[in-house]
Amino acid sequence: MGRKTSQKMRELHRYLGFFLAGIMAVYAISGIALIFRDTDLLKQEVSIEQIVQPQLSISEIGPALKIKKLEVDRNEAGTYYFENGTYNSLTGEAQFTKMELPYLLDKLTHFHKAKTGQPLFFLNIFFGVGLLFFVISAFWMFMPGTKIFQKGILFTAAGLILTLILLFV
Structure with a gap:
């Protein structure tokens, strides 16, 4: 056995x-x-342009753009500036860069x-x-x-x- x-x-x-x-x-x-x-090891920079809901509060911008721990640096005439990007609260347009692994x-x-x-x-x-x-x-x-x-x-x-x-x- x-x-x-x-x-x-x-x-x-x-x-x-x-x-x-x-x-x-x-x-x-x-x-x-x-x-x-x-870290950014093996990652490449990717530019993203995205339209999300306009008039988001500062705390809603990060989840809408799927960016963790997003911190807004300043707000000028309805445009929020954060590290590597911007969010226009009037149009909902966001432009930012992020680091991603190759496909x-x-x-x-x-x-x-x-x-x-x-x-x-x-x-x-x-x-x-x-x-x-x-x-x-x-x-x-x-x-x-x-x-x-x-x-x-x-x-x-x-x-x-x-x-x-x-x-x-």
Whole structure:
């Protein structure tokens, strides 16, 4: 029974690994890119002209333009000036620049951050469950009691300790 279970786990681990290789690459690339999301690394400047509702209050301009933490610097004759742009409260016209990732990298990062309202969230759940299976099935790759299994347990403990240190420090 034990040997058959071990063999089956190894087989599932192998083929699931091949099946998920593409999505693992996407998550690796987008995960690295997301680390730098608060910088302009890899981003390019994009000019945006947009018409929104006129006569917005200062607190309504940011949400209407989808700009977080928008701060208006000054108001001159109905034109609000903020970092990298303007909003004309009489016409509703806004002109501003913002930094965006290139198209493909932007798609990859949105793939990585899918929410429950998006169809990709099912794929994210499947991927998370697949990764959890990899964690569990790894312990069936080698027979308990062998030198390589014991070494694997030590590496597992070291990785867990490092994770806990990084998580709580």
